[in-house]
Amino acid sequence: MTSALQVLIVGGTHGNEFSGIQLLQRWQQQPLRFDNLMVQTLFANPKANQANRRFLDDDLNREFTPERLCDFNLVNYEALRAKSINQQFGPKGASQTDLVIDLHNTTANMGPTLILLQDCPWERQLAAYVKAQMPEAVILMELEKSYQQWGYLCTIGKRGVMVEVGPQPQSVLRHDILDQMDQMTQLILEFASLHCRQELPQLSHEVEVFTSVENITLPLNDEGKPLAMVHRRVEGSDFTELAPGEPIFQYFDGSVGYFEGERTLYPTFVNEAAYYNTFAAFSLADKLKLEVPAV
Amino acid sequence: MTSALQVLIVGGTHGNEFSGIQLLQRWQQQPLRFDNLMVQTLFANPKANQANRRFLDDDLNREFTPERLCDFNLVNYEALRAKSINQQFGPKGASQTDLVIDLHNTTANMGPTLILLQDCPWERQLAAYVKAQMPEAVILMELEKSYQQWGYLCTIGKRGVMVEVGPQPQSVLRHDILDQMDQMTQLILEFASLHCRQELPQLSHEVEVFTSVENITLPLNDEGKPLAMVHRRVEGSDFTELAPGEPIFQYFDGSVGYFEGERTLYPTFVNEAAYYNTFAAFSLADKLKLEVPAV
Incomplete structure (x- = not known):
């Protein structure tokens, strides 16, 4: 048994x-x-x-x-x-x-x-x-x-x-x-x-799995205060495609920050409230197909 | 001037x-x-x-x-x-x-x-x-x-x-x-x-305006603890119609509580996190058309 x-x-x-x-x-x-x-x-x-x-x-x-x-x-x-x-x-x-x-x-x-x-x-x-x-x-x-x-x-x-x-x-x-x-x-x-x-x-x-790649932090000024918030393009878009060149930050001065990655990745933990004190904006993951071992 | x-x-x-x-x-x-x-x-x-x-x-x-x-x-x-x-x-x-x-x-x-x-x-x-x-x-x-x-x-x-x-x-x-x-x-x-x-x-x-009518509190047990949560029917449904007889509470014992009002009203502040300690479930409002005085 x-x-x-x-x-x-x-x-x-x-x-x-x-x-x-x-x-x-x-x-x-x-x-x-x-x-x-x-x-x-x-x-x-x-x-x-x-x-x-x-x-x-x-x-x-x-x-x-x-x-x-x-x-x-x-x-x-x-x-x-x-x-x-x-x-x-x-x-x-x-x-x-x-x-x-x-x-x-x-x-x-x-x-x-x-x-x-x-x-x-x-x-x-x-x-x-x-x-x-x-x-x-x-x-x-x-x-x-x-x-x-x-x-x-x-x-x-x-x-x-x-x-x-x-x-x-x-x-x-x-x-x-x-x-x-x-x-x-x-x-x-x-x-x-x-x-x-x-x-x-x-x-x-x-x-299909996502594998975490990196954490993206809000841009900060010299005093460590955020200069931007997450752009509406990324809000609520966890696990959907984010391509290089797409907007990711809305700066408070009105300008926009763009995703400078080299390939499409997938945001996760977008605007997680618990991370406000670390100025985390979101994380990025890759999407893969993994082979499943036979039973 | x-x-x-x-x-x-x-x-x-x-x-x-x-x-x-x-x-x-x-x-x-x-x-x-x-x-x-x-x-x-x-x-x-x-x-x-x-x-x-x-x-x-x-x-x-x-x-x-x-x-x-x-x-x-x-x-x-x-x-x-x-x-x-x-x-x-x-x-x-x-x-x-x-x-x-x-x-x-x-x-x-x-x-x-x-x-x-x-x-x-x-x-x-x-x-x-x-x-x-x-x-x-x-x-x-x-x-x-x-x-x-x-x-x-x-x-x-x-x-x-x-x-x-x-x-x-x-x-x-x-x-x-x-x-x-x-x-x-x-x-x-x-x-x-x-x-x-x-x-x-x-x-x-x-x-068109909504006028607040009453606050709906979660059902509580004898110790003042909630017996239910807001039913998924009402979640996210602020300012939409709620008719008598529709589900409003999902009890933790699996049963469902229904809206016992006499007419259609409109939920507001559904699941507002700040009211967790008052056990507020949502508020109800009426919908009216009001005449606008001429300029």
């Missing part, structure tokens, strides 16, 4: 992203049951939620780098909470948890996005499975760092993924967004259960 | 509504000039903006009731700021300022909305003028209280109006929303200038 996979579903890593928190409540009342999965849930930052903020002192979803987890001089609230979560469900790199699914909202028009941090057969098959069941789903791979080097909470698991659904303003619960997050999360669990039991159905031969 | 009207344009009454704050910066560099208007600007709550919050202690845009302005036991930050603003640009009821225009954002899909707090010939003519120049504009009259009884900042002026533009998440600056706020504000100034000089053009005989 195959032993059960330990799965952790996390909501409220950011206190003002309400969908995951609401789903945890639902699943505590109506537990998720999938063959061969032991599913636990974690409300990661209830104190930030009480304060209706993303975090109290520091972004919890950046605390889980190996360096920060080992640095006992970091004593802000989220640094301590990270160490506690890592102790309870990790430890990172030698985890008792097979899979962590962390639930997030974005103010950007990204639809239901599955964020993967590794490009291995398991991830490609998961991507193909989710896309087949939920065609509106978007797969975004963040591969700029190794899985272990990311500071994301989900990396305390042997495998970790994020479900990122928007557009939803902070501190709002949208019905449509909640349903999308529910559906995507259950598909991931279904996949993990089928994969564990070696009962996956036939999958497509290839799957 | 007609004496100049004293006009005050206010931004940042709520610290995380960025459009008005940005427009103030633009207009400080490129001052607004309209015949017969003396235009000043006010950044109402820069400390809340620094904290990237709507307010520090209390909602500044509810502080301007006659009672609160006179209550010197109210010593929270916004209560003090309100008294200072009232002293500088009011005082309410005997104001040195002829017109206050207060600029706001909403996370609701309300488009460019002009909120009026009185239904007098001046307001009806303003509504007709703005609608003629900007057909996508929506006029919302809040008449449940007398002008003086509202706690809104703009009521410190002899006349006060609010420009409310969305959808825009808190802490985000959208190009399209900024342009709509800019256009509507300049149309109000243009109207005030033309009205003052008795040079208004011919206006339409009637104008």
